[in-house]
Amino acid sequence: MRQIRTDLAMEAHKLWQESAETTTELPGVRALTRQHRGLDVTTVQILDHAGEQALGKPAGTYITLELEPQRLRESAYPQRAAQALAGQLRRLLHLRPGQSVLVVGLGNAAVTPDAVGPRVLEYLLVTRHLQMDALRPVSALSPGVLGATGLESAEIVRGVVERIRPARVVVADALVSRDPNRMCSTVQLADTGIVPGSGVSNSRAAFNAETLGVPVVAVGVPTVVEARTLCADLLEQAGALGRLPDSLLPAPGLMVTPRDVDAAMTRIAALVGTAINQALHSNLSPTELQSLTGG
Secondary structure, eight states: OOOOOOOOHHHHHHHHHHHHTOOSOOTTEEEEEEEETTEEEEEEEEOSHHHHHHHTSOSEEEEEEEOOGGGGGSSHHHHHHHHHHHHHHHHHHOOOTTOOEEEEEOSOTTSGGGOHHHHHHTTOOOOTTTOOTTSOOEEEEOOOOHHHHSSOHHHHHHHHHHHHOOSEEEEEEEEEESOGGGTTTEEEEETTOBOTTGGGTOOOSOBSHHHHSSOEEEEEEEEEEEHHHHHHHHHHHTTOGGGSOGGGSOOTTOEEOOTTHHHHHHHHHHHHHHHHHHHHOTTSOHHHHHHHHTO
């Protein structure tokens, strides 16, 4: 099978079906797509080692929400999408009242396609310092990148986790997709954690329950597509892939991102930040949360 890079479990499952030329169930994997609040929501559950081997991802639950990018510019649609995302995130967190959460924004704020994490934190309601019964204790951390700090992000976060002992860690980061239409308009939730930097071909130490000692839920947004994958898909659609040598394809690791990535990033970061707030503070209405965050 031609190597196609994607961080989305739903795309990995579809790729397996394409390679097997079948729509039958894959052993060790359950996949279901349904509508929720007008959005396509795909849940992929990897159940065992066979599923891990087939999709190349650790066992766990992956929930992907596909948004309509042109409607993210509207006023009502992002609110509805944020509520849908919050509901799915709440399912994975399994939080009890009063349990604290650390939200980590991974990535390089100076590189827009890699700035998902830091940008999401701009919209987060941070409450740990307020000591109010009505608000869940929430803290935020943007550890930066190895090239700027000299420290692995996982080292920084692990130290903070050991100090403040949150019940859960939520990690936001950039991902890579196979389909350019999903860039900045799709969100994947996973209870398996995440490997930071995957969206810009710079994978670092993993963030998961094993490395941090607490459950980790990842919130990922695809912001790039590998240029080699994109070109190969276009040539395949034109029936010309097999007639051209691989040497004419872009080098592996070269990434493509939307032309309007700055504006698209602002919209999706606001939506994800709003959804995290709603998931963590379910006792507050969206209007109350908006007044507290100044959004």
